[in-house]
Every structure is written in structure tokens, then in C-alpha cells.
Amino acid sequence: MITSSRLQEKIVEFLSDQNSHSVQEIKAFLARNNISDYTEGQFAGSINTLLRNNSIRKIDRGIYSMKKRSEDMKKCFVVCPVGEENSETRCNADKIFKYIITPVCEACEFYPVRADQLNDANSITQTIIESLDNADLVIADISGHNPNVFYEMGYRARTKKPLIHLKKRGETLPFDITAIRTLEYDLTDLDSVEEIKERLKRTIESFNFSENSITPAPEDASENIPSAVMPLLYQILDVMGELKSEVRSFSTETIGTVIRSMQSQQPQVPSDTALQMQLINSLVQNPESYMKFVEILNRNEKSKALR
Numbered sequence: 001m002i003t004s005s006r007l008q009e010k011i012v013e014f015l016s017d018q019n020s021h022s023v024q025e026i027k028a029f030l031a032r033n034n035i036s037d038y039t040e041g042q043f044a045g046s047i048n049t050l051l052r053n054n055s056i057r058k059i060d061r062g063i064y065s066m067k068k069r070s071e072d073m074k075k076c077f078v079v080c081p082v083g084e085e086n087s088e089t090r091c092n093a094d095k096i097f098k099y100i101i102t103p104v105c106e107a108c109e110f111y112p113v114r115a116d117q118l119n120d121a122n123s124i125t126q127t128i129i130e131s132l133d134n135a136d137l138v139i140a141d142i143s144g145h146n147p148n149v150f151y152e153m154g155y156r157a158r159t160k161k162p163l164i165h166l167k168k169r170g171e172t173l174p175f176d177i178t179a180i181r182t183l184e185y186d187l188t189d190l191d192s193v194e195e196i197k198e199r200l201k202r203t204i205e206s207f208n209f210s211e212n213s214i215t216p217a218p219e220d221a222s223e224n225i226p227s228a229v230m231p232l233l234y235q236i237l238d239v240m241g242e243l244k245s246e247v248r249s250f251s252t253e254t255i256g257t258v259i260r261s262m263q264s265q266q267p268q269v270p271s272d273t274a275l276q277m278q279l280i281n282s283l284v285q286n287p288e289s290y291m292k293f294v295e296i297l298n299r300n301e302k303s304k305a306l307r
Helices: 004-015 023-032 040-052 088-107 124-134 147-157 190-206 230-249 252-264 271-285 287-306
Strands: 056-060 063-066 074-079 110-114 137-141 163-168 182-185
Touching (some): 004 040, 004 063, 040 056, 074 147, 088 190, 163 190
Parallel strands (some): 074 137
């Protein structure tokens, strides 16, 4: 039987063309090379080992490709408040980088790097400026209103190259930049993390990096929409996503508390009676609605009579 290490070598050899391939294609390649003496468990174990070692990456269920070297990938420079080691700021920056930015960048074939991770003989300031000038994409976390982040964000904006803004949910933006499209994240909510990853991925894919344009490239369904309108449409999409999160967080317990509070201020009546009282009160305040309501009832009675 073939060894697992040899099996992994052949899988890497097949995936080295940098294209995406299914499990069936990988197995067909092994068969063409007279390699069939392996178990399903050995094959699955070899795939998992290569994934853990970052030798290959999973594109979709049962589909894999060779992981590109960092020098062969587009560069994403991450701007954020880093803070001192072991500080809350550093912890927040590390989590965003690890759980949100990195997986999305890798899925979009970008190599993400933060200023404190750069190894360069030049001064850190010069290295940052060069990254802001030359990176294919910049993601800036403006949470905490860090002055260095705002400076670097402004410097990048003047280049007219792709720039994405992030901020922690619940934080308000300074008046000067309230119109800037900003994606919100909440590291305490797993559903929110998945949502921000999907929105970040869609935003990255919308840019036309070949032209280094800061305006998202139109997608198939929006080819006839003026480019000036696209940022507004994306902003509306973000607001809808935020409303969805707000509705989800408004739990049944909260609604129950509101109802109990309202009931404590009013005489207790049966639920049917309370509903009738509310309906009558609404109709009295809005006669037009009352007339429409009566009209609907009359139509309903007539339709019953004709049956």
C-alpha cells in the first residue's frame, strides 16, 4: 500500500497547476499514475493533512486547489489600531485579522498583512506609506477613532485605489465620514461574523483591480447602473443587513418584557377583548381605514352568498 506521504506528494503534484479540482479529478489522476492501493480513510486523511499544513485550500465541498505563495497573491494591507501586546486593543485586532480578514482574503486570493507583521529594513513609517501606495487592497478598521488609522485611511483615499472600512458595531462615526460606506462587525455574535465575512467577500469581488479603481465594478445584474450610484446601492444593502441583525437580537424575552410592562399600566382584560379595543381605536383614528375595512367585509359577505 502506498504511504500517506507519497499520496500527499501526488495530490500536490496534481494541484500544482493552481486550478480548482474535484475529489473525482484527483482520484482519476492517481489512477492514471497507477496509484490505487489506498483506502478512503487514507485519502481523506491526506487531504486533511495538506489543509492543516496550508499546502492546499478548500474551494468548496469536495473541491480543492493549491494554495498560492504569498508572493504570487495580490496584497491586502490591513490598517487598524494594534495597541500594546496583551492589551484589549491588540486582542481585538488579532481576532478581526484571524477570524474575519484572513479567511476572506484567502478565499479571494489575497495575502493579508498588518503593519506590525512587516519585516523591512526601512523605517516603519516609510514601510506603511509604501504599503498604502502599492497594496492592491487596503482594509481599515476605524474603530476607536485612532488618529493614525484616520491618517492612513486618508492617505490611501488620495490614491483612488480599493479601500474598505470596518468598524465595531455600536460605535458612531465622526461627522466628517458618516457618508463613507462602513461594514460593521460584532465579534461576540457568530452569526454576525459570518455575515460580515460574506459582505466583505462580496465587496472585494466587486472591485476592478485591473484598473485599480476605487469604485466597485458593476456585476452582471447591474451593468446598466451608473457607477456613481453603485456606492449608494451597496450602502442600502449594508443597512438592510444591519436591520436584519437588529431584528434577530430583539429577542422574545425582550418583547415579553414590553408586553408585561404595558399590561401592568392597564386594567387586565381578556386577549380577545384587548384586540378588539385596539382595532376599534385604530379605526376611529383613521376613518378611511374603517371604510376600507367595511368594504372588504361587504365583499366577503357577497362572495359567500354567491357560493
